[in-house]
Amino acid sequence: MDSLSPTRSRGIRTSTLAAVSEVHGQVREEERDAQQEARRRVALSQIRQYGDPVLRMAARPVESFDDDLAKLAERMKRLMAEARGVGLAANQVGILQRLAVVQLSNEEEPQVLVNPAIVESGGTKETDDEGCLSLQGVLVPVERACHVVVEAKDERGGDVRLEFEGLAARVVQHELDHLDGVLILDRTTDEARREALGVLRPRLVLS
Numbered sequence: 001m002d003s004l005s006p007t008r009s010r011g012i013r014t015s016t017l018a019a020v021s022e023v024h025g026q027v028r029e030e031e032r033d034a035q036q037e038a039r040r041r042v043a044l045s046q047i048r049q050y051g052d053p054v055l056r057m058a059a060r061p062v063e064s065f066d067d068d069l070a071k072l073a074e075r076m077k078r079l080m081a082e083a084r085g086v087g088l089a090a091n092q093v094g095i096l097q098r099l100a101v102v103q104l105s106n107e108e109e110p111q112v113l114v115n116p117a118i119v120e121s122g123g124t125k126e127t128d129d130e131g132c133l134s135l136q137g138v139l140v141p142v143e144r145a146c147h148v149v150v151e152a153k154d155e156r157g158g159d160v161r162l163e164f165e166g167l168a169a170r171v172v173q174h175e176l177d178h179l180d181g182v183l184i185l186d187r188t189t190d191e192a193r194r195e196a197l198g199v200l201r202p203r204l205v206l207s
Contacts, residue, residue: 043082047092050135050183051204054091059098059179062114065157069099069114073155076101077110085133087171089178092134099155100175104168111162113152116176120149130174130184138196140188144170 048054062069072095080088080101090099103110123146129139148169152160164172174184185193 039082040084043079044133044136046079047083047088047133048094050200054094054096055134055178055183056181057091057096058181059091059096062097062099065114065153065155070155072097073099073101073112077103080110083133087175088133089175091178091181098179100179102168102171102175104171112155113150113160113172114155116150116152118148118173118176119151121145121147123147128170130170132174132184135184135196135200138199140184140192140196142184142187144173148173
């Protein structure tokens with residue numbers, strides 16, 4: 001299992017983040033005690049769910065790297081961890097700023113990506129199931145590039161350059177989609193979309 005190992009080079013952080021086996025469909029599969037499960041439910045209640053218009057809106061570029069941004073990044077990292085997710089975009093907490101956090105392993109620090117952009121995309125493409133903290137109970141097949149390079153800023157405005165492989169590449173592409181108002185329902189097959197909407201639409205009626 002590879003891990004996030006940042007190194008310094010010309011002021012740019014470069015790292016490679018690869019998959020870990022316990023992640024399934026963007027959610028960590030772990031045994032949870034009652035207290036952890038309670039925290040997870042509280043965290044999920046603070047994450048916008050399918051049907052919320054903000055999930056379909058494109059986020060705006062971040063212009064101010066201030067304490068408010070740092071606090072938002074910390075809140076998102078906490079929610080992601082407590083919800084047992086591996087990524088979270090600001091849209092999912094109702095904030096239209098181009099900010100996402102990712103973390104595939106409990107052993108690694110979460111990575112903050114501000115104004116992220118994919119600058120390289122290569123390798124083969126693979127299809128695998130993806131879930132989403134904003135579409136709970138749904139898994140759909142999505143084709144993604146197996147290798148991407150992302151350039152971004154951290155929450156203090158420092159330059160970041162990251163290479164993502166395998167599952168990590170899938171996660172970061174998923175989160176950048178959120179920042180453009182794109183959901184996994186837009187990238188899956190017609191059949192999988194119909195099945196997913198069969199799960200999600202009754203919840204909209206009841207909510």
